[in-house]
Amino acid sequence: METTSFSGLGLSPKVLAAIEAAGYTTPTPIQAAAIPLAVSGRDVLGIAQTGTGKTAGFVLPMLARLESGRARARMPRSLILAPTRELAAQVAQSFELYGVNHKLTLALLIGGVSFDEQLRKLDRGVDVLIATPGRLLDHFGRGKLLLTGVEILVIDEADRMLDMGFIPDIERICKLLPPRRQTLFFSATMPPEITKLVGQFMNDPARVEAAPPATTAKTITQRFLFTSSEDREKREALRQLIRGQNVKNAIIFCNRKRDVDILFKSLRKHGFNVGALHGDLDQHQRMATLDAFRNGELQLLAASDVAARGLDIPEVSHVFNFDVPIHSEDYVHRIGRTGRAGREGYAATLVTPDDGKALAEIEKLIKETLTWLGDAPAGEDFNTRKRGRGGKKPAAAASGGRDSGRRGGGERRRGASDQDDGRERQAQRSEERAEPRERQPQQREDRPEPRERRSPEPRREQPTASTSAPASAEGGGRRRKGGSSLHQAGSGEPPRQHTSRKRSGGGDRDEKVVGLGDHVPAFLKRPVRIAQG
Secondary structure, rough: OOOOEEEEEEEOOHHHHHHHHHHHOOOHHHHHHHHHHOOOOOOOEEEEEOOOOOOHHHHHHHHHHHOOOOOEOOOOOEEEEEEOOOHHHHHHHHHHHHHHOOOOEEEEEEOOOHHHHHHHHHHOOEEEEEOOOHHHHHHOOOOOOOOOOOEEEEEHHHHHHOOOHHHHHHHHHHHHHOOEEEEEEEEEOOHHHHHHHHHHHHHOOOOEEEEOOOOOOEEEEEEEOOOOOOOHHHHHHHHHHHHHHOOOOOOOOOOOHHHEEEEHHHHHHHOOOOOEEOOOHHHHHHHHHHHHHOOOOOOOEEEEEOOOOOOOOOOOEEEEEEEOOOOHHHHHHOOOOOHHOOOOOEEEEEOHHHHHHHHHHHHHHHHOOOOEEOOOOOOOOOOOOOOOOOOOOOHHHHHHHHHHHHHHHOOOOHHHHHHHHHHHHHHHHHHHHHHHHOOOOOOOHOOHHHHHHHHOOOOOOOOOOOOOOOOHHHOOOOEEEEEEEHHHHOOOOOOOOOOOOOOEEEEEEEEOOHHHHHOHHHHHHHHOOOOOO
């Protein structure tokens, strides 16, 4: 279906006026395909890569359908579920932009924001409720929210929901909604778990697909640079890349939040105008950093994969991958921050000898020949064996992998109200779980052997209990009783230091303790039995 303007998509005059005021004239392919179906009330399954305008693809028809009707207290008329706070906030901004001619009320339920403020909005009644799954369920569990009045459900970035372990929450929420509703479902990829979810909760959806799943935009220039695994050299290579490009603004991605902090401090030390964004920052810091980056106050943004999807910053000129992403799909979403809405973009990735396997997966996914800055590495330049103990952690171990970091149980340092943000953090917290496991073997190696510490001298023969030979005949004969050394009287052997067992750390260690008793004749050390009764 070829559509060259929004006027032929069935939108209301109020929505069309808002689109014109925003400066948009031509719909993107996903908008042209999804909007007419959504306006008619049909369920829509949208498959589109990031940066294709799919947010407007569900916001615009929702505005048109919600023009009539009125919301009641604590009973939202529509619900939009987003995986992260940032994405939820951006959807809210889209409603404010396109809904300027409407009097629709909106509430944003995300972690890091006061419950009281959110409750006041719910009590007044909202037409559009935008939420992360954890905070939504928390409000519902407290009895502050009813979902029986929802007419339209939107699940955005469904594959990201899967990555972050939100699918059980999505299933629970869908079961709380009325069956007679419209569902709009958007995802960049369609793994089996998402396909099952679609079949369970959608009614004969119309499938629209604007681009092949997990492909990169043709407007993005992709380059790769082979460099050392040493972090100092990697940081120097990154600085040279940045200085060698005409960078208006850029997002720099790391696999771990710890590396985000290190890189942020290093770049700032070398005079770059940079901010940091990862899941351990509080909501105020994250939003302030994003606003500063959007407004041009920050040129560079060092970020973890929390920021890889859903950030609507249309004019990012460059993306730099300080680390090769472990999962090839994340590469597509990272570089999709640039080259948006038909603009030219540039993405450069630092590749180390440890990244051979991950790089091969990326090349297989994007189905493009990689272009290198400088000499391309040969096969023997990549490490093929596992690193031994004490070496640098493999990338997969450092990041914890998709299942261990994202779908695992994860830590919960917060109350239940912030469980949605906790799952965002799981992808960046895996190194803290991995490091103790790596240190344990070293601790076992450093642990001294108890027997060697107890017996540094060759073992002497011990006379039997019935032997009464003088001590000189056996080199200082001894009798053992109850584990103590009893020196024979007149043996001529200086009294030996006795040992006592002390626990230190995780194992038993023997330490020699010298006391006054070691200078007492042996016969005085013999135990004295006292008759009982």
